[in-house]
Amino acid sequence: MEKRILIAPNSFKECADSVTIAELIRENLSQLTYYDLIVKPISDGGDGxxxxxxxxxxxxxxxxxxxxxxxxxxxxxxxxxxxxxxxxxxxxxxxxxxxxxxxxxxxxxxxxxxxxxxxxxxxxxxxxxxxxxxxxxxxxxxxxxxxxxxxxxxxxxxxxxxxxxxxxxxxxxxxxxxxxxxxxxxxxxxxxxxxxxxxxxxxxxxxxxxxxxxxxxxxxxxxxxxxxxxxxxxxxxxxxxxxxxxxxxxxxxxxxxxxxxxxxxxxxxxxxQDFILQDIGLKSLTDEVDYLITGEGSFNHQSNSGKGAGILIDLFKSSVKKIFLVCGYIDSSVKSKLPDNVIPIELNKYFNSETESIMKYKDGIRRACDEIINQVDF
Missing domain, CATH: 3.90.1510.10 (Glycerate kinase, domain 2)
Structure with missing residues (x-):
């Protein structure tokens, strides 16, 4: 049976909007030919x-x-x-x-x-x-x-x-x-x-x-x-x-x-939350996918207060095998409290500075997708 991956990032503020990020992820996962890639970029009302x-x-x-x-x-x-x-x-x-x-x-x-x-x-x-x-x-x-x-x-x-x-x-x-x-x-x-x-x-x-x-x-x-x-x-x-x-x-x-x-x-x-779950329709996909890829530019305690990626983690944590949280930066205090099936991937680890990680975000997404490919079940 074909497995399904939901690609639903939020925008990376002052870097790239969620539609751009979602398409980059899809392109870099195209070798997963036995997976159905569902692309649903999200917005919590801000950039993008x-x-x-x-x-x-x-x-x-x-x-x-x-x-x-x-x-x-x-x-x-x-x-x-x-x-x-x-x-x-x-x-x-x-x-x-x-x-x-x-x-x-x-x-x-x-x-x-x-x-x-x-x-x-x-x-x-x-x-x-x-x-x-x-x-x-x-x-x-x-x-x-x-x-x-x-x-x-x-x-x-x-x-x-x-x-x-x-x-x-x-x-x-x-x-x-x-x-x-x-x-x-x-x-x-x-x-x-x-x-x-x-x-x-x-x-x-x-x-x-x-x-x-x-x-x-x-x-x-x-x-x-x-x-x-x-x-x-x-x-x-x-x-x-x-x-x-x-x-x-x-x-x-x-x-x-x-x-x-x-x-x-x-x-x-x-x-x-209502806009993402009802209007964009993410709630209807909770029992339809095996993996979730979400993320945003910076993930911190505010991200769990009605922000896009935090909303999706709460919604999908009990229904998918793994959630890949792809962000420029993830606050360490928040990272330690993530559910066990959430795999945090920080783009800044690939670069020497925050400025470089923003300028080279496409390369960062490519490297993150390489990690994801190695961790999904074939």
């Missing part, structure tokens, strides 16, 4: 979300001119339009991500999510003009450089921040402490907005998203403290207007983008 959606749902890539996160210049942003499903898919990392914000400009106090608001506005206009028909817009949240609580996005959808003199403020996190009043006259959407979130961290409180992910977005310890204080200030103002909900219920994913959708539009959140 659009490519994964296109591979699974079809559709066409459309482009919209919107503002960058760091100035008023415009750039062409891709979205996926699935006419057959009446859906659009947005990858927040394509608008606000570390991959599109130059490293020298990664100061979250100076960055805004306004481009995402502009994009939603443009889509709404096209629906109103009957240029496209849309019932749902999925927004993949992850890989963002911004930490603005989604207030920049809302500034394009009817929100204004006013100071003590009722002067309108430039909507940037560095100005939040000056806010004395918040005015919001909402834009009404004719479609449902569905944020796909990759982490469960709250906006504020214990294990909040700012402290957990701030450093990797370019924040320092001082700016992290400022951002938490500024967010608390805004939430207090919103509570006085009876707009806010419990800060523990607000999502800290993507620098707080979903939090604004929760506050101002009462938007429910959609977990990346």
């Amino acid at each position: 979300f659009l490519n994964v959606c296109k591979q699974n749902f079809g559709g066409e890539i459309r482009f919209y001119s919107i503002s960058t996160a760091y100035d008023e210049n415009k750039f062409s942003c891709p979205v996926l339009y699935c006419q057959s499903r009446n859906e659009i898919y947005i990858e927040s990392a394509e608008i606000l991500g570390l991959k599109v914000v130059p490293i020298q400009l990664r100061n979250p106090l100076e960055l805004s999510s306004k481009g995402l608001g502009e994009l939603l506005l443009r889509i709404n206009e096209e629906v109103s003009n009957e240029a496209i028909k849309i019932d749902r817009v999925y927004v993949g949240i992850g890989g963002t450089a911004t930490i603005d609580m989604g207030i920049g996005m809302m500034s394009k959808l009817g929100l204004k921040l006013l100071d003590q003199g009722t002067n309108e403020l430039n909507v940037l996190p560095k100005n939040y402490f000056k806010v004395a009043d918040i005015i919001f006259v909402p834009i009404q959407f004719s479609f449902e907005i569905i944020p796909v979130i990759d982490v469960n961290n709250p906006l504020l409180g214990e294990y909040n998203g700012i402290e957990t992910y701030g450093l990797q977005k370019g924040a320092n310890e001082n700016s992290i403290i400022l951002l938490m204080n500024y967010f608390n200030h805004l939430i207090n103002l919103l509570e006085n207007k009876k707009l806010s909900i419990s800060s523990q219920s607000l999502s800290g994913a993507g620098g707080g983008i979903p939090a604004s959708l929760q506050i101002f539009y009462n938007t429910p959140l959609y977990s990346s």
Whole structure:
């Protein structure tokens, strides 16, 4: 009986997306002629979300001119339009991500999510003009450089921040402490907005998203403290207007983008786990495959908090013979806690530095596949 290998990696952040990684693995396992290779790249909402959606749902890539996160210049942003499903898919990392914000400009106090608001506005206009028909817009949240609580996005959808003199403020996190009043006259959407979130961290409180992910977005310890204080200030103002909900219920994913959708539009959140298992269809394969190959750029304790590879390990650990976890780096404290049938393979062991392993990731994947070939049962 032909054995089946499921190839389902997540993206390797700032290196290659999951569709590219999955295809590389398939190519390097092509000599396993007695195995059925099932290729199902995944995304938890971050880098590569659009490519994964296109591979699974079809559709066409459309482009919209919107503002960058760091100035008023415009750039062409891709979205996926699935006419057959009446859906659009947005990858927040394509608008606000570390991959599109130059490293020298990664100061979250100076960055805004306004481009995402502009994009939603443009889509709404096209629906109103009957240029496209849309019932749902999925927004993949992850890989963002911004930490603005989604207030920049809302500034394009009817929100204004006013100071003590009722002067309108430039909507940037560095100005939040000056806010004395918040005015919001909402834009009404004719479609449902569905944020796909990759982490469960709250906006504020214990294990909040700012402290957990701030450093990797370019924040320092001082700016992290400022951002938490500024967010608390805004939430207090919103509570006085009876707009806010419990800060523990607000999502800290993507620098707080979903939090604004929760506050101002009462938007429910959609977990990346449900997206991967139900929409992409991985749950239906649990009893259909013998081996699983998954992985991501860096696997650490956060990877077990609703992240792609961690989701699949939990799902398949009891039903497959072996799980090959292929990553650039795997945290040693997490590695020791992996299930017995998980085989960790770190690409960095093949190279002299992290930079070299990223530059030569194709060679790293080839070597990892050589190890996998030696460990599967013929």
